[in-house]
Amino acid sequence: MAGYLIGFLVLAAGLAALTSMQRARRSRDAAADKAHSRPIYHGLNAAIWTGVPAFVFLIVWLMGQNSIINSLVLASFPGADALSGAEKSLLISEIRQVAAGNIFKEPTPEILAAVDHLKSLQSIAVWMMVAVVAAAASIGAFFGYRVIESRFRARHSVERSVTWFMMFSSLVAILTTGGIVASLLYEALQFFARVPVTEFLFGLRWEPQIALRPDQVAGLGAFGMVPVLFGTFAISALAMAVSVPVGILSAVYLTEYAGERFRAVVKPLLEILAGIPTVVYGFFAVLTVAPIVRSLGLSLGLEAAPNSALAAGGVMGVMLIPFISSLSDDAFAAVPRAMRDGSYALGATKGETIRKVLLPAALPGIVGGVLLALSRAVGETMIVVMAAGLIARMTVNPFEAVTTVTVQIVTLLIGDSEFDNPKTLAAFALGLVLFLITLGLNLIALRTVRKYREKY
């Protein structure tokens, strides 16, 4: 029904637009002075008046309809008052299933009566909805139509509506951030009620082991996030160690040395690296890179874990190459040609120009890009979930395993522990910290990039 109604609204809006345009044309022709807005704007204005309020009405109605009908049905159901909330909801489901024709056991007469009641309410509701929406649309259309006269500023009115929509759209970003914080904060606070903040922030041991069953004995959990953070940054640092030089050098080659053809082929190929799903990188890291890294480590006589930070970090670094190279590309391109010309005119070679003029000039932009890439590395999930370890350890040996914040979030959330266990709640606290860290990194990155943009 709602689908038809929406179709109806579209039609009605179109119709309102057409008639309004007619009228606007007539009033324009009749008027002595020049009309303010073209007929199309009068039409659009009428369409907005007709469609938008009615549509909003429809949505609100649809959201409210079921709960209102449910409570009406329940109110008339004998003895429903005594039921608990869950029983009520069950009862309603049963009534609805019966109404939909899914009968599992012989329904009681009360249920059958309720089903009838439900059906009648539903049809009333549908007709009321149609009536109300149609009324809203007609009133809107009426207003939209009435205001038409040659001096009416329909264009302003339409543009105002559009501006409102655009303003609302740009608020979505804020709402999202709000949503993120809100969805993390509540659970994180519950976690901090169990584990002191100071222990979480400064504790040096991360061993989220808490008994799963009352009869089961297990070591006490320890929730100090320092080693987890350490692992995050260790892996990010390794990723950066791969992606920064490779990314910048490829950007240098592509922007300054490569021919048009080479660039046209290689650049998209490089960008594929950024498009490969991280799940795929994860597999690759675990199955192909990690064993190689381990045997390399062992042949160097180092402790080498099968899940090395190096494997995860290295593969992540490869993933970030196109990210850094395209940002560096932009930074190089943003250096005005005049800088290059100035350097060449002094007799500098290409290499000297790149190293001594372009690189310093583009550096703030590149640094901004690197920081953004770093925040991506910190937040990267699937690669580390598959390829990094789970044991939180503070080691500087890249051949050993470390764990990261995102790994812990995912494993804690899809593990077998119960919901009110600090183990599960810790995931939200970690998520909050992760969000704050990337926020900080981004703020710094933005500052840097912005400062440099104002330069030339």
Add this chain to the structure above:
Amino acid sequence: MNMLTDAAVEQKLHSTSNEAAIKMRGKDVTVHYNGKQALFGVNLDVPEQQVTALIGPSGCGKSTFLRSLNRMNDTIEGCRVGGEITLDGDDVYDPRIDVVELRARVGMVFQKPNPFPKSIYENVAYGPRIHGIARNKSELDQIVESSLEKAALWSEVKDRLNEPGTGLSGGQQQRLCIARAIAVSPEVILMDEPCSALDPIATAKVEELIDELRENYTIVIVTHSMQQAARVSQRTAMFHLGYLVEEGATDKMFTNPDDKRTQDYITGRFG
């Protein structure tokens, strides 16, 4: 204000000498951009230690010619130069010629001041450093100081050599770029509308400077201002639609041009 008086202009015009040695010479120079011809067989001599001005309406090929003198056109994709250009008799487009050396000998100053985003000192020291001209820090200091002095900037910046060059005013920046060009001891300095982004006062300073530099360097300057050409140059070449219309002593060009188009242009009939 340091504006030149009419008398000074007069005096300059008469100091032109036709017998100066030829420093650079263009013979039948043609330039194509991606197949589109921008210069058609230009023959022009640049006499030593004089200021040669290139004038002409927009798009007539002044910059193109200027940039082919030190092969800056090499950096433009799709640009092809034909004919012959010589520096002291050597063909600059000879494959054995080292462009790095060529550009060190034939320096260039651009329309918009383009100091590097480095300190004033580093801006000037950049050229000597890459070419290894100075043997030690004190020599480098000396080069920087003398270049800035020659560019009439030393007194204004000597106390803030470590501040960024981009922080100077437009006119100062342009003089800094001139100092930067001088620092590698070029023989020829090419200037492409060096004053068009400057205010009148800064323009006057730079014009004065050009006049002084003439004693040691050969200068080729592109300008869109007839007045400027008259004020600073000894010889003038007039371009139109990619052709060299006429060239000669500046005073003659401005008083009694041979070509109708030159006449029309300098009297402002077009352009």
Add this chain to the structure above:
Amino acid sequence: MNMLTDAAVEQKLHSTSNEAAIKMRGKDVTVHYNGKQALFGVNLDVPEQQVTALIGPSGCGKSTFLRSLNRMNDTIEGCRVGGEITLDGDDVYDPRIDVVELRARVGMVFQKPNPFPKSIYENVAYGPRIHGIARNKSELDQIVESSLEKAALWSEVKDRLNEPGTGLSGGQQQRLCIARAIAVSPEVILMDEPCSALDPIATAKVEELIDELRENYTIVIVTHSMQQAARVSQRTAMFHLGYLVEEGATDKMFTNPDDKRTQDYITGRFG
């Protein structure tokens, strides 16, 4: 070539009439860009059906004044206009004024030709379309044709109205922009250095056109060429550093200016 002869210029200068009605008037106009003042109390009248030229060295505020006449400055962040500007006696900065209508009455042509990347026809038809001037296709066709004719472009493009406007030559593009401005039947046309990007031939054509347009429109033109101002305008206003130095009949300004700065500027002492 369609270049104007000296005699024609003479004739034009003398046709100036001081008794023309005032179409637009600026009273104590000041403009600030982000707090930096760019215009200082400018008082200038624009007489109807005449060409008023604004001259002055770079950065003196000519464009700024021009753009405040049709509130194009509104689009610049941080630009604040003070004083009063009237069109037929109505304050154009009155909040009740609809800028869209204002700009339809006071059209504008820019320094760089800026046709829309659409067909020639669509370029000209765009204005009439958005203002709902034409009632049907044939009316629109007529408007397009007559505008292109008035802009002296019809004969050159009538066979290729569906080709992109960006494919025309620079001069044609600029005339297309003029046609586009004319198509909405403005009362005033503002032109900001309309010829500075054009070659001499195109310039001559546009100048001729301006002269013809004067019969129906009031024109304000910014130019950096004194000669152009002398050729096309009846009145000239000289700006310097944000001040209106002097204004008056063009022939008087160019023969006997009151202000020393005007004198210096038109004789090429600076700028």
Add this chain to the structure above:
Amino acid sequence: MAAQAITGHVDWKSDAMQARRRARYAADRRLQIYGMVAIFFALGFLAILVGTLSFTGYRAFVQTTATVEIDLSQADIDRGDLMGANWRNIVRDALRQQVGDIPRSDQRDYFNIFTSSAPFLVRDKVIADPDLLDGTARFSIPLSDPLDQLAKGQINPDLPENQRRVNDRQIEYFNQLQAKGLIAQPFNWGLFFNADSRFPELAGLAGAISGSFWALLVCFVISFPVGIAAAIYLEEFAPKNRLTDIIEININNLAAVPSVVFGLLGLAVFLGWFGLPRSAPLVGGMCLALMTLPTLIIVTRASLKSVPSSIREAALGIGASKHEAILHHILPLSMPTIMTGTIIGLAQALGETAPLLLVGMNAFITSPPAGIFEASTALPTQIYIWADSPERGFVARTSAAILVLLAFLVVMNAIAIFLRQRFERRW
């Protein structure tokens, strides 16, 4: 020399100067070589990645099947109740006929050669085409995973029996079937047209592909208009004040927020507060939309910015309102870039896993979703599920699924590149 330098005479031809220049050119070449090495490192990695995937995945593109003739006219089937017939016995009888007498003790092994869903496959075919009941029909029945592996050479029949998933009797029967020419390895269309299954030989990506399609549709429908509207507002209308500053910082920050955090958001807000259904492409798509939105806004703003202001001024100069100037000129001109950005954003969303894991789009569902409210998986989560399945056949299928996903991504990126090059405009 310094004195000389200062007076303007440098001996450019001296040996020292020439040697120096040679060294400078060498340094230049070295930098160039480093750049080449960097690029080839990255490309080499890509090649190895795709290479290994193809190496493990290519086998999943064929499927071993046995062609079996079944004479349905003889079978005891009530045409009114095709579902109710005893398909199991019908199929088993037919299968038994292929190899003559089988001792009872071997029957179980023998039937395990074929996919255990064989009766259902036959049934569904017949229901789709009841004419088959009139005579003998040929059915192509996939072999079960262990035999499929054997046929593809993934199981070494020379190993001791207890070390392989197929026993000697099964190999024996398999060889018999092969000798009769019943075994074939056609292209595995099931990989694309079947939904997920517990049995590798039947498992396909149809569910995941349509799930991804629906999720991306939702993502597009939300993020495209909202992203463009927000970008236009911020770029063209927003006053420069605190609020817009905050919005701007927010958008840039959201572009780099870890994707798993968007999953947490979806879990708490869309599932928890709004009560939207779990595992539905609607919710997955909404999470992805929030993730894509910042990218889209940033791209759109950049492309709006790149339209020269002369176009804007031209429109305003003849009396277009700001909205008109944007709608008629600026937006059409920046559309190619916006489309490119959108496609790239969607491609990223297509490969995103973590948020979908958290909103339950990693479920096992044996039928493709018919809409955005029905539970489904998506390609990356399907990969994740298959990767975690014990059956051997899923190893190759995981790689194959990754290849399919990569193919989609490459196609999307290629379209984006095509658009970019086709409509790239220079002013």
Add this chain to the structure above:
Amino acid sequence: AARDQIKIVGSSTVFPYSQATAEEYANKTGNPAPVVESTGTGGGFKVFCGGVGPDFADITGASRAIKESEVKLCADNGVTDITEALIGYDGLSVAVSRANETDFDLSEEQIFKALAAELPDGNGGFVANPNKKWSDVDESLPATDIIAFGPPPTSGTRDAFVELVMHDGCADLPGMAELKSADEDKWEEVCSRMRQDGPFVEAGENDNLIVQRLEADPNSVGIFGYSFLYENSDKLKAVKIEGVAPTFDTIADASYPVSRPIFFYVKNAHRDVIPGMSDFLAEYMSDEALGPDGYLAERGLTPLSDEKREEVQKAVLEGKKFGS
């Protein structure tokens, strides 16, 4: 909104069995297949106990019994009538690559000594586990590095392993019995903590990855579900524990010590509301599925004894209320 699919959530251990049953059920009846989602046991209970009605899951799988707090959550949300079904045992296997030359036969004590975080030093104190090679644990074992891939602490598999192997191995050590009576908490800690210094690698929930890594590194051992060992028997061989290798038989008759019960829980209130619930449960409980020759056994589930199975079948089909 009315829903016509059954929704199943819960442990990744139960996931494959629910999957198989769901597919079989859909094939047999032609009804829409249930949606099976692997959320982990805890996550499963969170969704399951969220409330009654079509928005909430009908069945949740668990690799452990429901906990008190979860029962309470359920009750708070009105989910009071649930049925518990023990469906069988899941064998945990310890395995190595076939490329490994040793035929490992480990005692629980040896495993403890190899993988525990701390060992008694013999004087009543504890030292960090010093064993680096198997030969450090026992002379008879090869002198190769100890590397064991196992489940993370968030996983039920890990808890089962700790309880079934580590605790037993721990208890056998000298002095532990006394400790247990003296300081039970300490005993718990010592006996439960796995080492974190490298030899024990927490390898996430993906058992296939462990299998592939064992292949890549023949010296390492892996701890994972028996079905993975069974599927990869050409590449892997079992490590015997206390002399017994895991097979379907040894797991079923409990002679193999490392297996754990797995459950699912049914929301009885939904039986009359969600279409197909009873048919699905009937399928799950049928002998064809759960029986010794059933298809669940084929996927690695170790079936219950006949009488136990009958009891469960009866309980589930009748909707026996949990806790009563």
